[in-house]
Amino acid sequence: MSKLTAEDLVRLRDKARAAMDFEKQGYRGKVVMHTGTCGIAAGAEKVMAVLTAELKERNVTDLVVTTSGCAGICSREPLMTVQLKGQSPVKYTELTEAKVKSIVEEHLVGGQPVEKLAFVMGCEAAY
Amino acid sequence: MANDLIQISVCSGTGCLDAGSLLVRTAFEDHVRSQGLEKTVAVNFGGCAGTCPQGPVVTVEPGGVLYHGVQPGDAAAIVGEHLKGGVLDRLRYEPPEEPSKIPSTGALPLYRHQVLRVLRNKGLIDPESMEEYIARDGYQGAAKALTQMTAEEVVATVKNSGLRGRGGAGFPTGLKWEFASKSVADQKYLLCNGDEGDPGAFMDRSVMEADPHSVVEGMIIGSRAIGATKGVIYVRAEYPLAVKRLQKAIDDATAAGLLGKNILGSGHDFELSIYLGAGAFVCGEETALMRSIEGKRGMPRPRPPFPAHKGLWDKPTVLNNVETYANVPPILLHGADWYRSLGTQKSAGTKVFALTGAIKNVGLVEVPMGIPLRTIIYEVGGGIGKKNKKFKAVQMGGPSGGCIPEHLLDTAVDFDSINATGAIMGSGGMVVMDEDNCMVSLAKFFLGFTADESCGKCPPCRVGTRVMLDLLTDITEGRGKPGDIETLIDICDDIKNTSLCGLGQTAPNPVLTTIRYFRDEYESHIHDKWCKTGICRDLASFEIDPEICTGCGVCARACPQEAIVGEKKKPHRIIQELCIQCRTCYDKCKFNSIQIKASRKLTGVAAAAEGGKH
Numbered sequence: 001m002s003k004l005t006a007e008d009l010v011r012l013r014d015k016a017r018a019a020m021d022f023e024k025q026g027y028r029g030k031v032v033m034h035t036g037t038c039g040i041a042a043g044a045e046k047v048m049a050v051l052t053a054e055l056k057e058r059n060v061t062d063l064v065v066t067t068s069g070c071a072g073i074c075s076r077e078p079l080m081t082v083q084l085k086g087q088s089p090v091k092y093t094e095l096t097e098a099k100v101k102s103i104v105e106e107h108l109v110g111g112q113p114v115e116k117l118a119f120v121m122g123c124e125a126a127y
Numbered sequence: 128m129a130n131d132l133i134q135i136s137v138c139s140g141t142g143c144l145d146a147g148s149l150l151v152r153t154a155f156e157d158h159v160r161s162q163g164l165e166k167t168v169a170v171n172f173g174g175c176a177g178t179c180p181q182g183p184v185v186t187v188e189p190g191g192v193l194y195h196g197v198q199p200g201d202a203a204a205i206v207g208e209h210l211k212g213g214v215l216d217r218l219r220y221e222p223p224e225e226p227s228k229i230p231s232t233g234a235l236p237l238y239r240h241q242v243l244r245v246l247r248n249k250g251l252i253d254p255e256s257m258e259e260y261i262a263r264d265g266y267q268g269a270a271k272a273l274t275q276m277t278a279e280e281v282v283a284t285v286k287n288s289g290l291r292g293r294g295g296a297g298f299p300t301g302l303k304w305e306f307a308s309k310s311v312a313d314q315k316y317l318l319c320n321g322d323e324g325d326p327g328a329f330m331d332r333s334v335m336e337a338d339p340h341s342v343v344e345g346m347i348i349g350s351r352a353i354g355a356t357k358g359v360i361y362v363r364a365e366y367p368l369a370v371k372r373l374q375k376a377i378d379d380a381t382a383a384g385l386l387g388k389n390i391l392g393s394g395h396d397f398e399l400s401i402y403l404g405a406g407a408f409v410c411g412e413e414t415a416l417m418r419s420i421e422g423k424r425g426m427p428r429p430r431p432p433f434p435a436h437k438g439l440w441d442k443p444t445v446l447n448n449v450e451t452y453a454n455v456p457p458i459l460l461h462g463a464d465w466y467r468s469l470g471t472q473k474s475a476g477t478k479v480f481a482l483t484g485a486i487k488n489v490g491l492v493e494v495p496m497g498i499p500l501r502t503i504i505y506e507v508g509g510g511i512g513k514k515n516k517k518f519k520a521v522q523m524g525g526p527s528g529g530c531i532p533e534h535l536l537d538t539a540v541d542f543d544s545i546n547a548t549g550a551i552m553g554s555g556g557m558v559v560m561d562e563d564n565c566m567v568s569l570a571k572f573f574l575g576f577t578a579d580e581s582c583g584k585c586p587p588c589r590v591g592t593r594v595m596l597d598l599l600t601d602i603t604e605g606r607g608k609p610g611d612i613e614t615l616i617d618i619c620d621d622i623k624n625t626s627l628c629g630l631g632q633t634a635p636n637p638v639l640t641t642i643r644y645f646r647d648e649y650e651s652h653i654h655d656k657w658c659k660t661g662i663c664r665d666l667a668s669f670e671i672d673p674e675i676c677t678g679c680g681v682c683a684r685a686c687p688q689e690a691i692v693g694e695k696k697k698p699h700r701i702i703q704e705l706c707i708q709c710r711t712c713y714d715k716c717k718f719n720s721i722q723i724k725a726s727r728k729l730t731g732v733a734a735a736a737e738g739g740k741h
């Protein structure tokens with residue numbers, strides 16, 4: 001990367017914002033697995049493997065699947081956040097292989113949040 | 128009249144903020160001010176209603192009218208309609224007929240009280256992607272500090288923000304920077320304390336893992352303020368993921384010219400590296416940390432000279448905590464007044480806490496300073512984890528801190544109010560205890576920690592903590608004597624007054640606060656040889672109350688010793704000779720029929736004989 005100037009930084013921000021916006025990138029949604037040390041200790045990497053295998057098997061390619069840090073609710077790890085186009089982000093907690101399978105089937109493929117498995121919906125206050 | 132007040136809440140959830148809710152709020156405020164409506168219309172931030180794709184979302188009370196997709200230009204129309212008692216239909220959001228059963232963050236107590244400033248990118252970005260950090264305004268604060276402000280202006284902004292160090296002592300960050308900025312030297316250093324030695328604390332680890340660039344950016348700004356060209360992040364080697372992500376952040380920032388020579392064309396140079404700590408608690412102390420980086424044994428030295436004049440390699444040095452640095456970029460971006468808009472007069476902003484122990488929601492939370500402790504524990508934390516168990520105390524500040532009992536739960540969480548309880552704010556560890564915790568054992572645990580971690584330089588700390596640990600061990604094992612409490616308090620005073628560094632000066636805090644608030648427990652351990660929680664095995668026995676026992680047999684099946692006998696549906700009995708006091712029956716019994724009595728070894732004749740010896 002070449003050395004940035006303050007103006008470059010603003011341009012880079014706008015570009016990066018667009019790149020993070022799954023809708024703008026032509027995707028239907030985004031799945032974030034929270035893989036801080038707490039998540040990993042609770043098995044987030046295994047759950048992630050199940051998730052990617054399930055999506056592959058069902059040929060789902062229109063979702064962004066990524067990882068991020070601890071979401072703060074360490075006692076309810078493993079944890080993932082799902083956001084589909086037109087929906088609020090939904091957090092699923094204490095994930096197991098079975099739960100991931102129903103979330104893939106009902107939410108990621110079927111488009112409906114799994115009410116009985118979801119912990120919370122929406123964003124956290126910042127600023 | 129107060130009930131005529133129109134309340135406009137603009138959602139401050141991360142989704143709405145991204146959609147521009149900040150500008151919307153400003154538009155409402157400007158409109159209200161320009162029309163002189165301050166007495167009838169209040170504008171504030173509100174929580175998320177779970178309708179994020181419709182953002183920016185605005186709620187108006189009375190009536191709980193929800194508007195979606197609100198733009199700054201809509202402010203006047205919305206206020207106008209509500210002043211007439213109407214509703215602006217054009218933007219009104221009608222929730223679906225059958226609302227989702229999933230609670231929104233604004234509705235859950237866990238989230239409702241939290242405001243993310245330090246954790247602003249929590250769970251939203253890929254920690255290993257600098258671009259994603261930049262997408263969320265990353266490095267904009269540094270760009271402003273380096274290209275639009277003088278070093279004095281940066282110091283003044285941080286000073287005016289009221290930011291106090293998050294490493295424990297709460298020293299004003301701007302003031303520390305000012306001292307170092309005035310030192311004249313050919314080389315200055317800026318260090319970051321990522322040692323995080325308090326048992327039960329994991330705030331800094333989480334920040335370094337989840338948002339490493341926020342620490343790097345805070346340090347770039349600090350380096351500009353004091354004129355440092357070299358920086359070191361001191362991280363404990365037990366945090367491999369944090370180290371990996373910080374290193375990647377440093378490498379990426381260096382490649383992009385955000386670290387190194389002539390950053391952003393400003394003429395300012397700053398190089399950053401990582402130093403791995405070996406996990407000694409005392410190395411978190413500032414002068415010991417600097418010696419450790421020099422490759423020497425980490426031991427504190429007397430101050431003065433203060434590090435702002437003579438620190439690392441005898442050059443002017445500033446050391447700040449991870450969370451302190453993570454606070455800095457948005458202060459530069461949004462200004463000192465913004466920072467002070469949360470918190471109290473003397474403790475501005477928010478504080479991150481690691482909630483652990485007997486609490487329902489174990490995890491990381493960020494709340495405005497000044498919030499009552501009770502709100503953190505019962506709302507954010509969800510209360511005590513085990514059903515039927517009562518709150519007993521919360522330990523704040525780890526081994527340097529103290530416990531705060533039930534009757535002080537309305538204490539506001541700010542540096543000075545927490546200090547007044549005998550505990551300290553510390554770096555943010557909050558260990559919650561329920562009634563099953565023995566407070567003497569708690570004090571013994573922390574003294575065991577400090578006695579082990581004392582570097583040995585000052586005899587009052589090295590020897591004193593050991594003597595205290597021996598006394599506490601005696602008390603918990605049935606060898607306590609009348610006068611022990613007074614002896615403990617006496618030694619505490621000596622250690623506090625004669626130790627060189629914070630380790631010794633604060634080591635007595637857990638003992639002093641447990642004596643202050645739970646003296647009766649010390650007394651029953653010493654005089655009655657009874658630990659009412661049953662944690663001290665030599666001072667308790669478990670018995671079944673035949674009046675309460677239903678004979679369900681759950682305890683008998685769970686007992687690893689097969690020490691519980693009895694006929695079905697008749698009261699059971701514990702064979703004391705077989706019991707190993709593992710507490711399994713106590714935890715399993717649904718009827719609370721297991722009672723904790725004085726020790727069988729020390730009751731009756733035996734206890735009288737034992738007592739007679741003293």
Ligand SMILES: Cc1cc2nc3c(=O)[nH]c(=O)nc-3n(C[C@H](O)[C@H](O)[C@H](O)COP(=O)(O)O)c2cc1C
Nearest residue numbers: 292293294320323324411412413447448451629630
């Ligand atoms: C024994 C001992 C251990 C400490 N451990 C830490 C630590 O792990 N992390 C930390 O930030 N500060 C720790 N401190 C406080 C530091 O000495 C120093 O005050 C702090 O890092 C300054 O940063 P701040 O002004 O941003 O709070 C410790 C102090 C003592 C006496």
